[in-house]
Amino acid sequence: MSEIPYSKETYVAQLAVRRASILTKKIADEHLQKGISKQDRSPVTIGDFGAQAIVINSILKNFPQDQVVGEENSSLIKSQHLEASILKEVSWVQKQDSKFNDILGTIDNADQLCNSVDKGDSKGGRKGRFWALDPIDGTKGFLRGDQYAVCLALIVDGQVQVGVIGCPNLPHELRNSSSKRGGIYTSIRGHGSYFQDLAEEVNISFNSSKRIHLHNEFDVSQSRVVEGVEKGHSSHELQALIKQKLGISQPSVNLDSQVKYCAVANGDAEIYLRLPRNVDYREKIWDHASGWLLVNEAGGKVTDMYGNDLDFGYGRTLNSQGVIASTSTLHPKIIAAIKEIVGDKGEELYKYCK
Structure with a gap:
């Protein structure tokens, strides 16, 4: 050590x-x-x-x-x-x-x-x-x-x-x-x-x-999703559309807090979706820094909703929209599905925000 x-x-x-x-x-x-x-x-x-x-x-x-x-x-x-x-x-x-x-x-x-x-x-x-x-x-x-x-x-x-x-x-x-x-x-x-x-x-x-390691060998048909409990924290409507487009049939498990990152890193889920309900909202770094490293070091990938790296040096917030944590295998497919729905740069995101 x-x-x-x-x-x-x-x-x-x-x-x-x-x-x-x-x-x-x-x-x-x-x-x-x-x-x-x-x-x-x-x-x-x-x-x-x-x-x-x-x-x-x-x-x-x-x-x-x-x-x-x-x-x-x-x-x-x-x-x-x-x-x-x-x-x-x-x-x-x-x-x-x-x-x-x-x-x-x-x-x-x-x-x-x-x-x-x-x-x-x-x-x-x-x-x-x-x-x-x-x-x-x-x-x-x-x-x-x-x-x-x-x-x-x-x-x-x-x-x-x-x-x-x-x-x-x-x-x-x-x-x-x-x-x-x-x-x-x-x-x-x-x-x-x-x-x-x-x-x-x-x-x-x-x-x-x-x-601990996550399941990079799993395909979409085996994927399990974790999401937040509070509908005010993320867009459950948009997340449902993404799951539908990916063909994910298993029901999500709804959990509060960064325990969702723990579930992914520990191999209890393959995808964590957190899509914004407000186009101007920016996540706080304390809500994601520990989980970001945990999933990455367990073999997964965490980015914003467009596939960009999260920037923890920007200040007290992340200068990006949404967070996607998943296995490295599934991550490109999730980002592609999101872009098909909201556009490559989020041109249609406003439709799913209030």
């Missing part, structure tokens, strides 16, 4: 994501709160803030010169007086996971909590090192007790180098109702993608992990 680039970064990221996943799982299971509203009316919970604080504090303890592109800030913590509630949960997980406090550090007071959350204010870009963090990707799934993920990626000079995704509720085998749930998915640029049971202790040498 010491010979692999970014081995320390990978280990710290795995430990931090695992700790944040344990925290959010406890909060979700106990239904401690129903969520409060951001200014844009989307739900946010104590879990978001606690997870963001834990991960950022852990990263900056080990790499103090790095920056973080995070989703949250502390304004709601302060206005809603959530400090004590969040600290109670953070203290609990630090005690449960105390073996790694020397590596990850601890958060011991309200000022440290808020300062950690607010250090996720990087603008990203093409130069230097920064981490893209989504403390709870799929907050609505989290509130439903369904799928969500803790997502963290290291981006160096605009290139994603490390990705870690914690999936507390995702079955190890998506279509096996009796499958054990909870895992950590890790990828290192040029060195593959890996799965580990969330209950297992993270090992820097990957001894407790297994390498």
Whole structure:
């Protein structure tokens, strides 16, 4: 492991994501709160803030010169007086996971909590090192007790180098109702993608992990599709037309968050479709960086809806439309089908957007 680039970064990221996943799982299971509203009316919970604080504090303890592109800030913590509630949960997980406090550090007071959350204010870009963090990707799934993920990626000079995704509720085998749930998915640029049971202790040498691959040998007739749950996040109408044109007969599995990337990388699906409902919408980098690397390192391909590479050095958003993740075998066929429907440059895309 010491010979692999970014081995320390990978280990710290795995430990931090695992700790944040344990925290959010406890909060979700106990239904401690129903969520409060951001200014844009989307739900946010104590879990978001606690997870963001834990991960950022852990990263900056080990790499103090790095920056973080995070989703949250502390304004709601302060206005809603959530400090004590969040600290109670953070203290609990630090005690449960105390073996790694020397590596990850601890958060011991309200000022440290808020300062950690607010250090996720990087603008990203093409130069230097920064981490893209989504403390709870799929907050609505989290509130439903369904799928969500803790997502963290290291981006160096605009290139994603490390990705870690914690999936507390995702079955190890998506279509096996009796499958054990909870895992950590890790990828290192040029060195593959890996799965580990969330209950297992993270090992820097990957001894407790297994390498994962997707099914590039599958043709269209064998293809399984994953899509988002929320119709407001992607165009289910356009995605249905693409599946019809490709001749895909198997029903899609609808999942919240970047667990869809995990399903593809783990060989539980061959296609992930995310087509825009608004021609002006641009995806946030924290919603895709970890999953992009995971699928690519598992042997797949991820691009925008026209087959262009995703640019994680543009800033906090991707300057492109839609996201397609799939096996390398199927990817050209999917892009061709999309262009037949919306045009080579999206000339007809407006028909499917509101």
